[in-house]
Amino acid sequence: xxxxxxxxxxxxxxxxxxxxxxxxxxxxxxxxxxxxxxxxxxxxxxxxxxxxxxxxxxxxxxxxxxxxxxxxxxxxxxxxxxxxxxxxxxxxxxxxxxxxxxxxxxxxxxxxxxxxxxxxxxxxxxxxxxxxxxxxxxxxxxxxxxxxxxxxxxxxxxxxxxxxxxxxxxxxxxxxxxxxxxxxxxxxxxxxxxxxxxxxxxxxxxxxxxxxxxxxxxxxxxxxxxxxxxxxxxxxxxxxxxxxxxxxxxxxxxxxxxxxxxxxxxxxxxxxxxxxxxxxxxxxxxxxxxxxxxxxxxxxxxxxxxxxxxxxxxxxxxxxxxxxxxxxxxxxxxxxxxxxxxxxxxxxxxxxxxxxxxxxxxxxxxxxxxxxxxxxxxxxxxxx
Amino acid sequence: xxxxxxxxxxxxxxxxxxxxxxxxxxxxxxxxxxxxxxxxxxxxxxxxxxxxxxxxxxxxxxxxxxxxxxxxxxxxxxxxxxxxxxxxxxxxxxxxxxxxxxxxxxxxxxxxxxxxxxxxxxxxxxxxxxxxxxxxxxxxxxxxxxxxxxxxxxxxxxxxxxxxxxxxxxxxxxxxxxxxxxxxxxxxxxxxxxxxxxxxxxxxxxxxxxxxxxxxxxxxxxxxxxxxxxxxxxxxxxxxxxxxxxxxxxxxxxxxxxxxxxxxxxxxxxxxxxxxxxxxxxxxxxxxxxxxxxxxxxxxxxxxxxxxxxxxxxxxxxxxxxxxxxxxxxxxxxxxxxxxxxxxx
Numbered sequence: 056x057x058x059x060x061x062x063x064x065x066x067x068x069x070x071x072x073x074x075x076x077x078x079x080x081x082x083x084x085x086x087x088x089x090x091x092x093x094x095x096x097x098x099x100x101x102x103x104x105x106x107x108x109x110x111x112x113x114x115x116x117x118x119x120x121x122x123x124x125x126x127x128x129x130x131x132x133x134x135x136x137x138x139x140x141x142x143x144x145x146x147x148x149x150x151x152x153x154x155x156x157x158x159x160x161x162x163x164x165x166x167x168x169x170x171x172x173x174x175x176x177x178x179x180x181x182x183x184x185x186x187x188x189x190x191x192x193x194x195x196x197x198x199x200x201x202x203x204x205x206x207x208x209x210x211x212x213x214x215x216x217x218x219x220x221x222x223x224x225x226x227x228x229x230x231x232x233x234x235x236x237x238x239x240x241x242x243x244x245x246x247x248x249x250x251x252x253x254x255x256x257x258x259x260x261x262x263x264x265x266x267x268x269x270x271x272x273x274x275x276x277x278x279x280x281x282x283x284x285x286x287x288x289x290x291x292x293x294x295x296x297x298x299x300x301x302x303x304x305x306x307x308x309x310x311x312x313x314x315x316x317x318x319x320x321x322x323x324x325x326x327x328x329x330x331x332x333x334x335x336x337x338x339x340x341x342x343x344x345x346x347x348x349x350x351x352x353x354x355x356x357x358x359x360x361x362x363x364x365x366x367x368x369x370x371x372x373x374x375x376x377x378x379x380x381x382x383x384x385x386x387x388x389x390x391x392x393x394x395x396x397x398x399x400x401x402x403x404x405x406x407x408x409x410x411x412x413x414x415x416x417x418x419x420x421x422x423x424x425x426x427x428x429x430x431x432x433x434x435x436x437x438x439x
Numbered sequence: 440x441x442x443x444x445x446x447x448x449x450x451x452x453x454x455x456x457x458x459x460x461x462x463x464x465x466x467x468x469x470x471x472x473x474x475x476x477x478x479x480x481x482x483x484x485x486x487x488x489x490x491x492x493x494x495x496x497x498x499x500x501x502x503x504x505x506x507x508x509x510x511x512x513x514x515x516x517x518x519x520x521x522x523x524x525x526x527x528x529x530x531x532x533x534x535x536x537x538x539x540x541x542x543x544x545x546x547x548x549x550x551x552x553x554x555x556x557x558x559x560x561x562x563x564x565x566x567x568x569x570x571x572x573x574x575x576x577x578x579x580x581x582x583x584x585x586x587x588x589x590x591x592x593x594x595x596x597x598x599x600x601x602x603x604x605x606x607x608x609x610x611x612x613x614x615x616x617x618x619x620x621x622x623x624x625x626x627x628x629x630x631x632x633x634x635x636x637x638x639x640x641x642x643x644x645x646x647x648x649x650x651x652x653x654x655x656x657x658x659x660x661x662x663x664x665x666x667x668x669x670x671x672x673x674x675x676x677x678x679x680x681x682x683x684x685x686x687x688x689x690x691x692x693x694x695x696x697x698x699x700x701x702x703x704x705x706x707x708x709x710x711x712x713x714x715x716x717x718x719x720x721x722x723x724x725x726x727x728x729x730x731x732x733x734x735x736x737x738x739x740x741x742x743x744x745x746x747x748x749x750x751x752x753x754x755x756x757x758x759x760x761x762x763x764x765x766x767x768x769x770x771x772x773x774x775x776x777x778x779x780x781x782x783x784x
Contacts, residue, residue, distance in 0.1 A: 088462025088609055089660075116611065118659045183622055269540075269553055278632065319463060322765070324495070350732065355727035358718070366716035376692070378704070379712035382728045384690040385735050391763035419737050421658040 068344035068411035072434045073313060074103040080311035081204065082343070085220045087327040090319040091348040093117050094422050094431060095415075096219040097125065097150075099315070102432035103215055103424060104148035105141050111207070112217040113199060116194070120423035125150045130404045132157050134203075145400040149213070150387035155195040159185040162198060166295045171288060180285040193223040194300075202302040226400065269404035280290075303439035316410075318403075320350050325403050332407055344411035346435065347400060351392045352416050360394075364385040413438045449782045450757050451680065453649040455582050455642065456604045457679075459667065460615040460653030465684045467494040468766050468774070469653045469759065470606035471772060475775035477784035478514025478523035482601040485526045485581055486511075489574040506534035508581075515553055515775035523633060526585055528581065528599070532563040536571040540734070556566045566612060567638045571619040572636065578605055579639045582647075610652060610667040612675045617643050617650070621674075649679030654749065656683060656742035668752055678753040680783060683746070687761060691732065699736040757781045 073079055084096040093114055100112035111134045114127070123126050125137045127150045129424060134149035163181075164172045180385045202220050207213040270279055304362050306312065314335055318328035328345060335342045366381040374380075404412065424426060450456070457472060460466030474486040487590070488495050494602045499511050504527055514522035536559055553559055563570055586597045608616045620636040620643070642648060652673055662705040664681060669771065671678050691699065698704055706725050712718040751755055758778055762770050778784050 088611075092464060122656075231661065266553060267559065271632070272557070279483060321463065322497075323467075348473075355731055356724050358633065362718065366635075366713065366718045367714040370712055377712065378691065378695045378698075379709050379716075381690040381692075381695060382709070382732050383718075384732055385688065386728055387687050388763050389731060389735075390691070395763065395765055419734070420741055423658075 065412040067438045070413060072345055074106055078311055080215060081312050083314050084133045084218045084317055085331060086317035087324050090317050090324050092317045093219050095317050099429040099430045100148055100217040101428045104146040107144035107146040108176055108215045108216045109147050109213050111203060111213045113151055115153050115221045124424045127152050150388045153196055153199055155192050155235055156185050158195040158199050162341060166292045175288045181295045184348040192328060196221055204306060220379060308340055310342050311365050314340055315343050315346055317346045319348050320399055322399060325399055329403060332410055347414045349417040350414050351396055353393050354390045359389040360387040440484050444627055450649050453512055454602055454644055455648045457607045457611050457650040459607045461663045464653045464655045466653040469682050469684055470604050471498050472774035475515045475523050475771055477602045479517055480521035480523055480524045482523035485600045485603045487526060487528045487530055487578055488606045489530045491531060498766060506531055511610040511781050515772045530574050532570045532573045535577045536563055541768040554591050562780040571616050572623055575620060579642055580617045585729055597677060610663050613667060616669040617676055618674050618689035634782060643658050644675050649674055651682060653682045653684050655685045656745040659744045665752060678754055679690050682767050683749060683756060683758045685761040686758050696736045696739055699732045757783045
């Protein structure tokens with residue numbers, strides 16, 4: 056996987072070696088929004104399946120037509136076989152789309168007694184938390200990954216799970232989710248909220264009454280009561296939640312996991328990718344490499360941008376509507392764009408010289424069928 | 440789309456311009472260009488970011504912004520060379536919460552106790568939605584603030600900023616982000632939080648707010664823009680315009696494009712043109728240029744299909760070109776002038 060390209064600045068990401076390696080059990084695709092994470096996840100999953108792996112791909116928010124062609128337009132949290140996968144190599148591909156609310160509900164139902172579960176599911180704070188607020192998607196994506204993994208182990212259904220990650224504000228949010236959950240559960244604030252339910256005397260310090268006083272002033276007594284009911288009902292589940300969060304984090308650090316960071320040749324996307332690479336390295340997470348999507352197609356001739364512009368100007372001085380001048384101008388624009396992208400990628404490679412990289416040229420149109428995914432898979436693998 | 444100089448812009452009553460867009464469409468660039476465009480002579484514009492990315496500082500090439508309003512640039516110059524001022528503010532939830540507590544509740548000692556008990560940390564990182572409430576609350580405060588004061592009561596009279604531009608979260612999250620105060624108002628049925636949340640929602644749903652969507656002419660972003668418009672309307676939030684960003688160069692007209700696509704270009708004519716332009720020409724060069732133009736023409740046709748879909752949304756649209764050199768301050772001024780010429784500001 057780390058064979059260095061003799062002339063290139065970065066080593067090449069050997070996608071087929073990664074997919075064919077039976078010890079690769081989980082591939083996590085991450086990166087900032089709009090860089091083609093979902094498409095990359097689906098393309099990797101399809102290629103792995105057609106090379107003989109039993110694959111499930113967990114997508115977060117696929118484009119409608121792509122979801123349709125993969126047979127997952129229903130959001131029902133159940134992996135379904137993708138029609139049209141070539142079975143020649145003995146592999147298979149299932150796909151599912153994450154339903155975060157249902158995932159959350161299932162965790163609650165699985166952990167609490169029916170009576171308690173009902174109490175929680177009806178609490179207004181729980182309804183808001185599980186359905187509409189930011190952050191929950193990250194928690195639930197990781198929860199679902201953990202579930203899929205445990206089930207695959209148990210039933211011997213899949214030998215590779217490919218996960219797409221939510222389009223977070225920061226691409227790092229989902230990595231922090233398990234730890235945040237843990238720190239939340241250990242937090243003093245939770246103990247504070249639980250205090251009245253657990254018996255008054257112990258925490259009734261001066262600090263405590265100041266805080267409850269302030270909270271009542273800010274939130275109103277009714278909100279505070281709702282919150283306390285919610286936290287008290289949730290209390291029994293906390294241990295289970297923490298344990299699961301820690302398990303998932305450990306799973307992400309395990310040998311069988313491979314992170315693929317996805318970017319586009321744009322300053323913001325590459326900066327986010329750089330953060331991600333650094334963070335993964337710091338946390339000892341197994342990084343497979345970087346995929347740069349949507350690279351502009353390279354120029355077909357060596358004519359420089361300056362020469363092309365000068366020539367276009369000469370033609371336009373006699374014929375303002377010259378089509379040849381237009382061709383030259385398009386060529387100049389293309390050369391400049393490619394130069395800029397190469398410069399940006401070169402800068403990334405200079406600061407991260409050991410990160411294997413694959414560059415995928417932009418497709419003319421959007422990808423919404425298996426043929427399109429196959430073409431991207433080929434292009435990803437062609438680098439090596 | 441070209442407007443005479445004295446034509447009022449399309450959003451004369453809008454005080455808060457919210458700019459959203461799918462990741463990768465350049466919404467931050469458009470927000471910055473819009474702020475520069477709105478800052479005509481004598482006007483003060485505030486550009487806010489809420490996603491902790493320090494994108495404004497990078498675009499304007501200044502030091503990372505603190506939680507404090509800073510003057511960062513002059514507006515894009517008008518015909519007579521005069522311009523207004525653009526200020527910037529990087530809003531982070533922690534600072535907003537502490538400021539909010541100090542401002543509205545004069546909490547003093549209790550504020551510190553909240554911090555000590557981990558409430559600030561809880562509220563800004565874990566408690567769902569609170570972050571967005573704080574961020575929108577601060578934007579509200581900046582929009583309402585009277586000139587020379589920090590009270591938030593009452594419109595009427597002059598305010599510190601003539602316009603506020605918010606570089607907002609992406610399209611997929613925008614209705615949730617802006618609607619968070621109505622969720623909160625639903626949870627807290629009485630009390631000061633409800634009053635505050637209701638006030639913020641009043642501003643966001645009023646004609647003084649416009650939510651602009653940035654897209655590029657590709658299928659997914661256009662689809663998401665259309666979904667975003669429907670969601671905003673359903674949530675009672677005022678839809679502004681659509682800014683079509685990163686449009687490919689128009690080096691070839693419609694007729695030439697059609698000929699390129701149909702293979703109707705005459706290589707010998709191109710050859711003689713290139714010779715006339717003193718280019719060292721051979722058959723391969725001509726073939727390469729024609730092939731590049733054909734790829735361009737295919738993409739232009741896809742762009743046109745998407746442009747029709749954007750037009751079908753029936754909201755004002757503005758177009759900005761893809762600049763091969765990337766975005767710096769000079770490029771932002773150029774884009775700002777283009778937005779002004781099209782009547783967005």
